[in-house]
Amino acid sequence: MSRQLESGSSTMVQMAEGQFALQLVSMSQALQDLLPKHLQIMGKWADRILGMYPDANPEVVKVAVWFHDIGYVDCEDYDRDDHAVYSEVRAIQFLRANDYSQNKLEQVAHCVRAHRCKDVQPETIEAKIIAVADSASHLTDYAYINLTQLGIKDYAMEKLERDYRDVGLLPEVKQELSPLYEAWKQLLPQFPDWKITDMEGA
Ligand SMILES: [Fe+2]
Numbered sequence: 001m002s003r004q005l006e007s008g009s010s011t012m013v014q015m016a017e018g019q020f021a022l023q024l025v026s027m028s029q030a031l032q033d034l035l036p037k038h039l040q041i042m043g044k045w046a047d048r049i050l051g052m053y054p055d056a057n058p059e060v061v062k063v064a065v066w067f068h069d070i071g072y073v074d075c076e077d078y079d080r081d082d083h084a085v086y087s088e089v090r091a092i093q094f095l096r097a098n099d100y101s102q103n104k105l106e107q108v109a110h111c112v113r114a115h116r117c118k119d120v121q122p123e124t125i126e127a128k129i130i131a132v133a134d135s136a137s138h139l140t141d142y143a144y145i146n147l148t149q150l151g152i153k154d155y156a157m158e159k160l161e162r163d164y165r166d167v168g169l170l171p172e173v174k175q176e177l178s179p180l181y182e183a184w185k186q187l188l189p190q191f192p193d194w195k196i197t198d199m200e201g202a
């Protein structure tokens, strides 16, 4: 995969990108269509937020970007199985096998595990950047329209609320995204409740 996060690079960031590309081919077609773009947009947010927090470790953040959703490859049921748990396991296995320092490995693992702000909350600045960049990418992509077209508009609206809550981990970013959140909130209910299937599923 040729896309790389913008500012700076390191061997482990490139290796993490390679591992993501390797695992992506085993995922569903829908994820193969969605994830590369999601990670590219998330990477842009991560770079931008890193510029606001010079004390954060950019390598930890960028490695975590590539790993945070990789656990989808192990999920049989997306509702039942928490991809963050599997993502953490895969990240640890890969980083350990490649002799990454224990300290940075633990930091990446926390970023990955806490990115959903669900049962584990982000405690470090790097983990907050990952959670915010993930949610900000949803707010600046077509994620909610995609979910609406899958016939789950209520879920899309709930996700919008969760994403806006989670960008609040970094109040400057929340403030910046506030007009977009308000716009989505007005826009989504206006969409028809049509479930759009692809030709195969039609
Ligand atoms: Fe995720």
Ligand SMILES: [Fe+2]
Binding pocket: 038, 068, 069, 134
């Ligand atoms: Fe994500």
